[in-house]
Amino acid sequence: MLKSILRSIFRGDPPSTRKGRSELVFYNFWLHIHPAKVRKEHLRLRHTGYLGFVSFFLLLILGVTGLALMFYYHPYPARAYQDMKDLQFVVFLGPFLRNMHRWAGQLLVVAVFLHLCRVFYAGAYKEPRQFNWVVGVLLLFLVLTLSFTGYLLPWDQKAFWAITVGTNIVASAPLVGPVVKVLLLGGHTLGTQALLRFYVLHVAVLPGLAAALVMVHLWRIRKDGGLAPSPFQPEESSPPARERPIPSSPEKTYGLMGIVTGKPAFEVLVPEEEEAVFSYPYAFLREGIAFLATSAAVMALALLYNAPLSEVADPSKTPNPAKAPWYFLGIQELVSHSPALSGILLPSLLVLALLLLPYYDGNPSRRPKDRLLALSLFALVVLAYLVLLLIGLYFRGAGWSWVWPWAKGTGGTA
Amino acid sequence: MVLGLAVGQRHRGDRMRDWARLVFFLLCLANMVLLGLALARAARPGWAAYQRSYHRLEAQYEPDAAAKAAVEGTPVAIAQIILPGLQRVDRCTTCHQGVENPAMKGAPEPFSYHPGISRHPPSRFGCTICHGGQGLATDLAAAHGRVPHWPQPLLPSEYVRASCGQCHTKGDVPGVPELAEGRHLFDSHGCRGCHRLRGVGGTIGPDLSREGATRRDPAWLERHFLDPRAVSPNSVMPNFHFTPGQAKELTYYMLSLTGEEMSSYYTSESVIPSVPYGRELFARKDCIACHSIGGVGGKSGPDLEGVTRRHSARWLDEHFVNPKLVSPGSTMPAYDLTADERTALIRFMAVATGKDAEALLAGGAKSLTPEEAAVEAGARAFVHYGCVGCHGQGAAGGVANPNSQGGQVPSLIHVADDYKKSEVMAIILDGKTPAMANPSKPAPPLTMPSWKGTVNEEDLHNIVEYLWSLKPRGESSRW
Numbered sequence: 048m049l050k051s052i053l054r055s056i057f058r059g060d061p062p063s064t065r066k067g068r069s070e071l072v073f074y075n076f077w078l079h080i081h082p083a084k085v086r087k088e089h090l091r092l093r094h095t096g097y098l099g100f101v102s103f104f105l106l107l108i109l110g111v112t113g114l115a116l117m118f119y120y121h122p123y124p125a126r127a128y129q130d131m132k133d134l135q136f137v138v139f140l141g142p143f144l145r146n147m148h149r150w151a152g153q154l155l156v157v158a159v160f161l162h163l164c165r166v167f168y169a170g171a172y173k174e175p176r177q178f179n180w181v182v183g184v185l186l187l188f189l190v191l192t193l194s195f196t197g198y199l200l201p202w203d204q205k206a207f208w209a210i211t212v213g214t215n216i217v218a219s220a221p222l223v224g225p226v227v228k229v230l231l232l233g234g235h236t237l238g239t240q241a242l243l244r245f246y247v248l249h250v251a252v253l254p255g256l257a258a259a260l261v262m263v264h265l266w267r268i269r270k271d272g273g274l275a276p277s278p279f280q281p282e283e284s285s286p287p288a289r290e291r292p293i294p295s296s297p298e299k300t301y302g303l304m305g306i307v308t309g310k311p312a313f314e315v316l317v318p319e320e321e322e323a324v325f326s327y328p329y330a331f332l333r334e335g336i337a338f339l340a341t342s343a344a345v346m347a348l349a350l351l352y353n354a355p356l357s358e359v360a361d362p363s364k365t366p367n368p369a370k371a372p373w374y375f376l377g378i379q380e381l382v383s384h385s386p387a388l389s390g391i392l393l394p395s396l397l398v399l400a401l402l403l404l405p406y407y408d409g410n411p412s413r414r415p416k417d418r419l420l421a422l423s424l425f426a427l428v429v430l431a432y433l434v435l436l437l438i439g440l441y442f443r444g445a446g447w448s449w450v451w452p453w454a455k456g457t458g459g460t461a
Numbered sequence: 462m463v464l465g466l467a468v469g470q471r472h473r474g475d476r477m478r479d480w481a482r483l484v485f486f487l488l489c490l491a492n493m494v495l496l497g498l499a500l501a502r503a504a505r506p507g508w509a510a511y512q513r514s515y516h517r518l519e520a521q522y523e524p525d526a527a528a529k530a531a532v533e534g535t536p537v538a539i540a541q542i543i544l545p546g547l548q549r550v551d552r553c554t555t556c557h558q559g560v561e562n563p564a565m566k567g568a569p570e571p572f573s574y575h576p577g578i579s580r581h582p583p584s585r586f587g588c589t590i591c592h593g594g595q596g597l598a599t600d601l602a603a604a605h606g607r608v609p610h611w612p613q614p615l616l617p618s619e620y621v622r623a624s625c626g627q628c629h630t631k632g633d634v635p636g637v638p639e640l641a642e643g644r645h646l647f648d649s650h651g652c653r654g655c656h657r658l659r660g661v662g663g664t665i666g667p668d669l670s671r672e673g674a675t676r677r678d679p680a681w682l683e684r685h686f687l688d689p690r691a692v693s694p695n696s697v698m699p700n701f702h703f704t705p706g707q708a709k710e711l712t713y714y715m716l717s718l719t720g721e722e723m724s725s726y727y728t729s730e731s732v733i734p735s736v737p738y739g740r741e742l743f744a745r746k747d748c749i750a751c752h753s754i755g756g757v758g759g760k761s762g763p764d765l766e767g768v769t770r771r772h773s774a775r776w777l778d779e780h781f782v783n784p785k786l787v788s789p790g791s792t793m794p795a796y797d798l799t800a801d802e803r804t805a806l807i808r809f810m811a812v813a814t815g816k817d818a819e820a821l822l823a824g825g826a827k828s829l830t831p832e833e834a835a836v837e838a839g840a841r842a843f844v845h846y847g848c849v850g851c852h853g854q855g856a857a858g859g860v861a862n863p864n865s866q867g868g869q870v871p872s873l874i875h876v877a878d879d880y881k882k883s884e885v886m887a888i889i890l891d892g893k894t895p896a897m898a899n900p901s902k903p904a905p906p907l908t909m910p911s912w913k914g915t916v917n918e919e920d921l922h923n924i925v926e927y928l929w930s931l932k933p934r935g936e937s938s939r940w
Contacts, residue, residue, distance in 0.1 A: 129550070132597040136552070137539055143499040203610075332481045339488035346495035350502070357610040364675075 068325045078331075080265055082273065084323045085330045089274045098162035100337040103261065105155040107338075108345055110254065112148040120200065122246035124239055127202035128359040135356070146349035152194050154345065156374050159190050167404075167425055170413030171275035177405035179267040182260055184402050189257045191374065196249035198372050199242060207360035208369035210245070211237055216371065216378060219386040220395070237362070278413040367445040376439030377432045383447050397428065508599045511556040512537040515572050522564060539599060542587045546724030551587035551596035553604065560588075590721070591624040592616060593677060613677050616716070620679045626717025627673075630731045632738035632805070643714030646707055654847030655698070655907075658718070662847060663910040666698060671720035682712040697906030699851075699860045732801040739809025742802055744821055751793070755815025758822065762793060769811040777807050832926070839927025842920040851907055856931055865895040865905035877932045882925050889921060 059070025069083040088094060119138055120130050134141035163183065166172055172180035199210040214237070218228035233240030268274065324330075371379045382390030410418060444450035513533075520532040540554040559565030559572040560583055566574045575583075581591075589596040594615040598604040606614035616624065626640045633641040647653075653662035656669045676682065684691050686708035689698040703711065732738065743749070751762040769777065776787065781803045784793040798806070843849060843856065851870040853859045858872030876885060892911035897904060916924070 129597065132595075136597055136599040136603070140499060140503045143503065329481070332485055336481060336485050336488060339485065339492055343488060343491045343495055346492065346499065350495065350498055358612055 062327055065325070068327045071327050078326075080269065081326045081330060082269070083326060085326050086274075086276075086323050088277060088322070090324070090330060090333055094277060095274065096161070096165055097333070097337040098158055098165055100334055101341050102155060102158045102162055103265075104338045104341040105151050105158055105345070106257065106261065108151045108342060109148060109155065112144050112151065113250065113254075115144050116148055117250060120246075122200070122243050124202055124242055124360065127200065127242060131201045131203070131356050135353075142353065143346075143349050146352065146354045147345050149354035150348040150352070151345045152197060154341075154348075155190055156194055159187050163187055164425075164429065168415070168422065169275060169278050170418060172405045173275075173408070173411065173413055174405075176267075176271045176275060179264060179271055180405050181402060182264045182267065186257065186260050186264060188398075189253055189260065193249060193253045193257065194374070195372060196245045196253065199237075199245045200249065201356055202242065202360045204357040204360055204364070204366060205355065207237060207362070208366055209372050210241075212369050212371045212379060213375060216375070216382050216390065219382065220391045224391070237360075275413070278415060368443055368447055370439065370443070373436070373440055377435035380435040380439040380443070383443075506599065507601065508539065508555045509537045511571060512558065515558040518559075518565070518568060518572055542583060544585075544587045544590075546726050547587065547590055548722060549587055549589060549596050551583075551589050552599050553588040553594070553596060554583065555599055556601075556604075557588070585726070589613075590627065591621055593624075613674065616677070617679060620713065620716055623673075623713040623716035626714065627719055627721055628723065628727050628731060629733055630717075632732045632741070633735060634733055635735055637713070639710045639713040640717060642707075643710035643712070646703075646711055647714055649844055649849070650701055651844060651847035651850030651852075653845070654850030654852075656847070661915060663850075665907060665910060669715065669718055672718045673716045674719040674721070677716065679712050679716065682715050683708045686711045730801065732799070732805070734801045734804035734808060736805070736808050736812055738802075739805035739807070740813075740817065742798075742806055743809055743813075746796060749818060749821045754813045754818035757815045757818035765810050765813065766815070769807060774804075774807055777810075778803050781806070835923050835926040836930045838920075839923035839925070839930075842916075842924050843927055846912065846916060846920070846924075848924070856928065860907070862895065862905045862907040864898050864902045865907075866898050868898065870895075870907055873928050874931045877929045882929070885925055885928065886921055889916065889924065 057071070057074075059074045060067030062068045062071050072078045072081050072083045116134070119134055119141070121127060131145070134145050138144075166180065166183065195210075195213060198213075199206050214228050214231055217231065218224045220227070229235060231241070231244065232238075233244050370376060378390065378394055381393060384390070408421060410421065412418065415422060441452040442449055444454075516533050516535050520529040523529045523532055539552055540558070541550055541552045542554065543550050554560055556571045559568055560575045563574050565572055566576070568574065578586075587596060588594070592615055593613045594606040595604055595608075595611050595613070598606075602608050603611070622634075622637045623640065625634045625637050626644075629640070647658075652658075652669075655663045655665035656667065657664060658669050660670075662668075681692055683705075685693070685696075686701075686703050687705065688700055689696040690700070748765075749758040751759040753759060753762075753764045755766045756764060772780070778800075780787040781796065781798055783795055784791040785795075848856070851860050851862075852873050853870070856873035858869055858874075860870045861868060862870045880888075888909065890911065890913045893909040895905050895908065912921075
């Protein structure tokens with residue numbers, strides 16, 4: 048009986064055979080995005096840092112904890128703050144859930160950013176993976192917007208004024224700025240309408256978009272020929288000697304894709320036996336490790352540090368300085384110098400440059416020594432933003448004036 | 462886990478050293494431990510221990526072992542008082558379980574009985590409306606509000622009575638003379654000249670309508686009243702040289718100004734119908750002009766000594782509402798009195814004697830000409846709007862205003878010599894910035910604010926009449 052039930056669920060041969068292990072991946076809805084075999088090289092920590100997986104798992108954790116938090120949250124100002132207090136004081140595991148959601152959200156911003164840096168340094172955005180880079184950059188913006196919309200929901204002073212500052216930065220954009228701000232807030236100031244809009248964006252619109260883009264992002268990895276090989280491979284331009292291209296042939300079936308186009312989108316490079324291992328168990332085990340490490344880190348943070356919650360939002364009491372969420376502090380710093388030029392134009396140009404990067408970077412080589420200019424320019428921009436961010440975070444006091452972080456009582460972190 | 466164990470099998474072609482299996486297993490353990498820690502923390506809240514101690518305390522009073530065991534085994538649960546009318550939820554009774562149990566008189570904290578709150582039952586008032594603190598919280602430090610980001614810590618016990626003034630905004634509160642005294646000091650010293658309170662007052666100092674909520678710090682407030690610059694060095698507020706007692710009374714009054722939004726249940730009894738309040742009303746309505754007490758006073762109405770023995774309280778109350786209906790042929794006008802005010806008057810009449818009447822007569826219930834009445838009203842308005850705060854008691858000046866001409870806010874005693882009435886009215890309505898004695902120094906801190914929209918026409922005329930009455934006699938040809 049039990050056996051027949053199991054057989055109806057897992058149709059393939061038992062995983063003790065090579066065929067069985069291929070079928071385990073192939074016939075499983077949740078696993079079929081994987082190839083049956085993966086290169087050993089791609090499983091190494093130093094190849095990807097598993098940053099994509101970590102980001103994906105953080106998204107999963109955020110989805111689960113976020114869903115749990117939704118059971119306790121009312122998106123209107125008179126209740127939202129009290130709901131935070133109820134989570135903290137009376138809901139079973141309430142503080143733990145909120146802390147996990149908060150810290151996973153912050154970690155996700157970091158993880159996605161590091162993932163982008165890793166892909167840039169590996170040159171993995173180059174042909175044929177140009178479009179997946181664009182999808183990735185869009186996902187980065189979705190993550191930032193998700194974090195930004197979530198920031199308002201506790202409805203405390205910090206949330207209220209950070210979002211006030213944030214939306215004012217948006218409003219200072221030329222032409223569309225004021226319109227976008229009104230659309231975002233449902234009015235000209237932060238109030239009931241704004242909280243509802245941020246909530247709907249945060250729990251429905253943006254997660255939906257992110258889920259769709261994540262699916263495209265993962266699907267494209269396979270369709271673009273799997274993970275990019277290491278940029279440190281000695282002979283980059285020609286395929287490694289041990290891989291032999293399978294020529295398209297009329298005698299062989301390639302599955303639906305092959306039938307549709309007549310031949311595979313890319314010539315599949317089948318690695319030699321000693322360079323590859325079955326995804327089951329090796330890749331899955333490592334993905335499991337990535338997941339467990341991520342969840343352990345988030346849980347440990349949630350146990351050690353409470354998510355901040357300041358006084359209830361009071362539109363008549365402006366804190367000085369009012370700071371945007373930390374990852375936008377670089378932009379706030381720029382805005383403080385010149386709202387239109389350095390605050391909006393410069394970041395907009397950078398975003399555009401990031402998005403279109405694969406299309407104007409004509410250098411075909413992925414080897415670091417051929418890309419010194421690109422690498423150092425990128426490092427410069429990242430470093431400059433980090434410096435601005437740190438200035439905004441630690442060196443700005445009342446009236447956005449310069450203060451030393453060790454000077455007492457004047458500074459403050461966002 | 463299953464996955465991890467399955468890796469134990471070796472297959473042909475798997476040529477990777479597999480340390481990953483161990484890491485996977487250890488991380489599984491780590492995750493379970495972390496989840497276990499979170500569950501353990503959630504399952505053992507601090508308040509549950511307090512409740513179990515309370516149940517043990519209660520069990521002492523049970524006669525037999527079975528009853529004791531039953532009480533001790535009472536399941537623990539968060540207790541909360543939901544107060545929609547006060548926009549609060551108070552969970553204080555989660556630990557303070559004995560608050561309404563007289564058997565807990567003298568029990569150790571946090572279980573002791575709270576005496577004297579029969580008129581303000583916790584079920585309708587909760588705890589935090591008087592004591593402050595964080596009602597939503599269920600752990601000690603957070604509930605007592607002594608944590609960052611909670612602006613209302615518990616009030617020190619000697620200031621808790623100040624909270625009575627949140628609802629009892631008029632008259633005096635028995636047992637809290639400080640409130641009425643503080644309110645009186647606030648009015649008589651012209652604080653409204655600079656500070657706005659419930660929509661009336663100047664704009665030089667901060668609005669005080671929510672001062673008790675935003676600055677819930679009695680020590681700071683008291684030091685501030687004794688010397689404003691001791692706690693806020695750039696304050697332009699003059700030092701009024703209050704005594705420590707007065708500073709405390711003003712602090713009480715400030716603490717009562719929380720601007721709390723309450724439903725009508727809580728605001729309906731803003732006045733406590735006490736004897737002193739009845740006496741105040743009796744004087745304000747000038748009852749002694751027609752009535753006598755113990756033979757002292759006016760003769761056109763009946764003597765009021767023993768009136769509460771002659772008539773029931775109900776009769777007197779209805780008589781106040783419509784004298785002619787209850788007592789045909791009465792010439793007494795129907796005054797517009799609230800139920801509390803009628804009760805207060807009846808209570809005062811029950812204890813009033815001839816001595817009270819003499820005191821009331823000495824207090825100056827004299828008939829006034831329209832001009833004198835205007836001057837009198839003007840003098841009251843001069844205090845009510847806080848003009849005395851800067852222009853001094855009796856408009857005699859004396860409040861320092863550095864770098865203005867003369868270095869002081871001007872005295873208004875001689876204003877009739879230098880200005881026309883219309884000019885003074887214009888200054889009151891439009892405000893005025895004093896000329897600087899030395900243009901290179903900072904501008905004088907105190908300026909005459911614009912009173913347009915705040916002072917009505919009648920008060921404006923009365924204030925001017927009052928100022929004109931101040932001119933010392935025989936000095937009209939001074940200039």
